[in-house]
Amino acid sequence: MAEASSVGCFVVDLPDSNSAIALSGLGQKTLHRLEALTGASLALRGLRLEIRGRSAQVERATALVELMRPLWTEGQAVSQVDLQAAMTSLDTGRGAAHAELSDLVLARSQRGNLLRPRTLRQKVYVEAMERHDLTFAIGPAGTGKTFLATVLAVRMLSARKIERIILTRPAVEAGERLGFLPGDLQQKVDPYLRPLYDALHSLLGPEKTALLLEKGVIEVAPLAYMRGRTLDEAFVILDEAQNTTSAQMRMVLTRLGERSRMVVTGDVTQVDLPSGQLSGLVEAADLLEKIEGVSVCRLTSADVVRHSLVQRVVDAYTRKEKR
Template structure:
């Protein structure tokens, strides 16, 4: 006799109200997303999650909830990326790899949020930075390239594994000329360096960031300031590297001194160099991909951790 498959019911006890709120999300948005992704129905009553639906859908939903347990059980906010990454892990048979994500806490932000890689490619990126002296990270906006590098850099600085943190990026004129901006040279280039300051403020807070900048333990400077220097005992982050020329890229890569490591990040779809000029990032990633001590990581729109719309915008342009 044909008809709809029999429905089942699964009940999961939640540890406390914070876990229940984190799992449900604002306005039950996480439960609604899980329903759309799995085909099961999910509702929280008191401190119980009730999953209903045909056996296959029920099992899929329960597996996703279990994979993201380390996040919601601590009362930490879930993002659409967390849910989609868990679904992808199930579909590709990488549940064990994904289960480690929730436990890989890198740091705690000034607002108390636990900072961790959210996707398997981000996890591989963090691992590459920990193991290699030079890491390239190529990917679209919002994939955590610079932020994860800053998290690891601050960790190493706090643990005194390096003596200073150097963040730099090229001040490329994207539709605006530096000469027409007000202020001295530092004030002219500060707008280009603002994203780096924002990452530091999230990790350390404005006050501690200012203190470390004054002491010279953290340096935020345009790429031109790196010429002629040897950067020893340092963690160097070169951001927006798609806007470096071949000569600039070679210059900064050869600044690396003893007991230092460097992370080079960029989005090769947003090059602001003159038309026809080869990006130093594209060239370096290709030339150095097989060099010992170098890792090249490529992130995609699936790793975007900003607003869900950002991922759709990137996919539309690609």
């Protein structure tokens, strides 16, 4: 519970030591970040967080702490990404909408972390996947495009809304050189599918993932394996779709069967196709955006949820491309 103690000071009472540790961060790093963002002074004294400064600074810092309440009350660490997303929401007058993110817990990871959209555009993306049979997610690296789709797919599988999950991506870099790589065909393409395995392992753990793969409940395969199939009662995720040709994109989109849905993700700034060849993702998003049952979600560097440096790298390259 929070209470005003004096002019220029606000006190937030924390429920337990786990909340205090989660809010303050290792070496009180999170509190220092809050101070840098707001100009207020924050001091944790037992289970009391004192926020001091000018009225505007105290108000801003308090609002940020309150927006982060669903995280720290659960003992979940507050990251710089979470702080920046909350700050952006406050600055754009969408603090109330940001507070609703806490109600969208999709799952809990193997490490015990609550998995939910962390930015407002991620929230829109999750809601689009829930409401549409075909969703395109276009944005830079680190914006959670593939991970959130995998989380939702696993959730729907657990709820028996689908019978299987199919994860696929083009192995563009391999091309005609697959034969020079060691191993059988699956071993040759596995390196290109590793990000999809990583997402499954974080959600289900390696053992359960391996069991579901063995049973065929989860299928991870290169895009070429999709030709000629009808994918019924499935959640299909096409990753790295910027590297599909127009023909490949048309092929995979027409595989969608009864009671299925598909999510197509990609970063149109990282196309590895031969120079001058149109990306199937760019074409499909433009062509299908206004069709009923289709949603196109565009994420930006502000939605990057990896290391904070990734956001700055993305912004630097974006500025270079605009020159």
